[in-house]
Amino acid sequence: MEKIDTIVNQKEANEKLASPQSAAQAKEVTEISGSKAVLEAFIAEGVDTIFGYPGGAIMPIYDALYDYHDQLKHILVRHEQGGIHAGQGYARSSGKVGVVFATSGPGATNLVTGLADAMIDSTPLVCITGQVFAHLLGTDAFQEVDVINITTPITKWNYQITDANEIPSVLAKAFHIAGSGRPGPVLIDITKNAQLQKFNYSGYKKCTFIRSYRPKPIVRKEYVERAAQLINEAKKPLVIFGQGIILGKAENEFKAFIEKGGLPAAWTILGLSALPTDHPQNVGMLGMHGNYGPNVLTNECDVLIAVGMRFDDRVTGRLDKYARQAKVIHLDIDPAEIDKNVKATVPLWGDCKETLPMLTELIEKKQHKEWLDKFNEFTQKEIDIVIKDELNPTTDELTMGEVIKVLNELTKGDAIIVTDVGQHQMVTCRYAKFNETKSNITSGGAGTMGFALPAAIGAKFGAPHRPVVAVIGDGGVQMTIQELGTIMQTGINVKILILNNQFLGMVRQWQQLFHDKRYSFVDIESPDYVMVAKGYRIEGQSISKRDQIKDALSTMLNHPGAYLLEVMVGKENNVFPMVPQGCSVAEIRLS
């Protein structure tokens, strides 16, 4: 009995702690509409920007929004997919939950790609979709789509509200779930009657606890100790890190950890910028187009320390030949990631903001100089065979790498760089310099072409004081080019750098290497991008000569508003190194 009492008391105490004003607010019951309750929830959650597109089933919310325009900024996008990618960009650059509005039916289905992308890249989003009146559910009503079932596998949580009384508590739950633990997208579908319905509103109470949901697993000390012991005994330790560090806001803790242990650290594409690129222990990128050293030496290290990453197949290559010699320590907040792809010797789950300092305390101060030198040897080889020609080409054709090199010189590594998907993405991630965290925004797990342009818009809203450059290929930009309209209307200062190789380059590269150069439908034509931009009242230019690069990039960066720069690069350049599919990471090819 005593135990139960404690639980009850603890619950009450926590509820009071969670929202000190709620007690006072609870007394004042006012009648408001469901729509207004949605917006009140946003304000209580600190939302400042919404990306959305109106339509029939979400009109009551938009009507309420009319009165909130001084508190909530609404960005009218040109397509719901653009809206959700903008929400993702916002979340990734700001570290906050992105908020997206869409109407029912096609509005909701247009969110699907973005939801899948946010799910696999652990991006916190709360998406609100309008839905037909509750009495019409299941009648094939106009713009009725079963959005809950469509989005179930690609949301962390979703819920349909048919009664306005549920709105405050469900939205509180939505924000809590989206932003805590391993973040992810949440979709709340609200029927039109619930948006219109007046109900007795007694204030908004933030959610801090759901009994069936443990966002943070409990850290077990003995496993921290075992991990520390393995690290201390290691001769050739290798740290591989992912976005978990950024999501856990543990960049400083991570840096302290690798610096004390003298541990070389390699990153996954989403881990990029968690550690400054010029940090002496940053040994480069993992995976299919990653750097030579970290890939080969993954299969030579004796202890592999994975931090906030999920052993994606693009990172591991052939799994049965991946780091078989190494003892694996896996730090992750999501228990389902442990042993999912690579068996962990020591599973150390928990929030890395907590686990990393615990580990740092127990590990010995070391240098591992010889082992780090080995990475440098590989780097030198990669410079000689790949990087030198990519960054300082001797042919007439421009390379993507040399453009990024000049961009680095001009931004000094302080810009947020948003990339789309394909060759330009791999080249940019390989060569871009970053000083600050949350600077690399790209579609990693899903590989969504068309991500960059809208995500860059969102990223700029999320970090208005930082320069934002979207680097996009000629394929991806044509997928969401309509968002130039959003840039035009909002006047947002986004720089658009199109690296045009007149091909769907990555597919072409594969066709060249693995399909006997049978270039099947990769030859893609582009419009005159400068003229398209001009139509949207965005300035721009197109260049194709080496001596123009620096001036053109300076003009772009110094321009007071949005700017589009197209750079014509070599048509048939390939991205190397490359781990061919089905090969082990040690079989990485330099040419």
Place this chain on the structure above:
Amino acid sequence: MKKEFTITVYGENQIGLLNRIAIIFVRRKINIDTMNTSPSEIVGIHRFTILIDETEEVVRKVCRQIEKQVDVLKVYFNTEEDIVWQEMALYKVSTEQIAEKAKVERLLRQFGARVVAITKDFTIFETTGHREETDKLVKVLEPYGLTEFVRSARIAIMKSSRGFHEKLKEFEQRAPGEELIENEFLNQRQGVFSM
């Protein structure tokens, strides 16, 4: 090696949770042999019993994915020896045939069957037991023109379980104390992760 696993899921009684659980199997192209959802010993908490034929490794991963769902409290998986299980079956036969030709009394005794309905046209038998047992009666009744047969999903109780009441108290604590740092996954890597 594939074998039969019985998965027990405790979850909130939420619309959509059934689908969330089912699609985890569908995504991996795993056929669900039987699935039962029902109330549990605690009001508001539903219990799912799922039977699949898979390797232990796959079952373990699937269970972690299920447990990861926001509305799921706890998942267990067990093989045959850890549980007591039952399935129920109903059999419809022509009353005329069965009364004339079969030794009904023997049927009832030998198979533990019960008669749940008799009309002048048909008779319905019911048995409860393991798959082989309910299957046997199918074989016996087929010669007499078995017109309909249906078997329920498996329901199972874990022999070692002490029910969910105590467990739920742990879940309802916001900051679990030392004694709650229990974790089967870590301790033995046998059970499934919890808390």
